[in-house]
Amino acid sequence: MLALDIIELYCKRLIEPAAKLDKPKESSDDIREAVAGIMFAARWCGDLPELLVARDLLADKFGSDFTTNAKEGTGIVDPMLVWKLSGDKTNMELKKKMTKDIAIENNIWVQSSNKK
Template identity: 55%
Template structure:
């Protein structure tokens, strides 16, 4: 029993270190994404100023994509901090609260797609050992993961996968973002002009 306790405590200590490194890395990977979002936003503004509405809408895709990733990283960081704060409880995974289990599932899910945080596969291995193979399998598709910011059911993989793909190809969303940038810069946009151009091209 003493050996098992020492093993789990050692694993937990390593997990805290890995998650701490991941949090530090999130701050680093967030900066270039913020820069790319800012550049893309300014590109949209310039294109609107020049009257290139169709190109501005297309450029809005990157504004949306970078924004989604920034939101995902914010949510991920909150999960990691939750696990670090409750690390001692991980030595008895069967007694962990739902919030801790959600955070563990989030780490395991993100480890599958986020190459920017190389510590996570190692953290996933430790958590899988603690919570078991069934839990690890369920975490692969985001089952039971809850957004810690608004407590609504969500899937982190959708934030950067299927949902982002749909959003980037949603003309309605691209128009919405383009309009917001236009309003912030006192630029008037008329999307009916874009529709007329499409109709002319079809004739």
């Protein structure tokens, strides 16, 4: 449910500034995050074929490098969305990155262990 809430938020975030999507280099980080999130979610939400259409339209505007990173869940794709959609397939690196990001936001030093 949280993943769907995030996707809905991204869709709403893109509706208002839709005209600005023709100039992706001028898009704010919020818009770029929303676009990347929708592109990533399209892969995981087969029951929402509209996301595939949106991904294709956005890919034409934002280019292949951006699209590749978004589809893979890297770059500016929200790690929470990646984690929620990919379920058990989430690797330990993503969990470490999320932990590190949360720690940085809260000024907490975290030492990661290389032990398995």
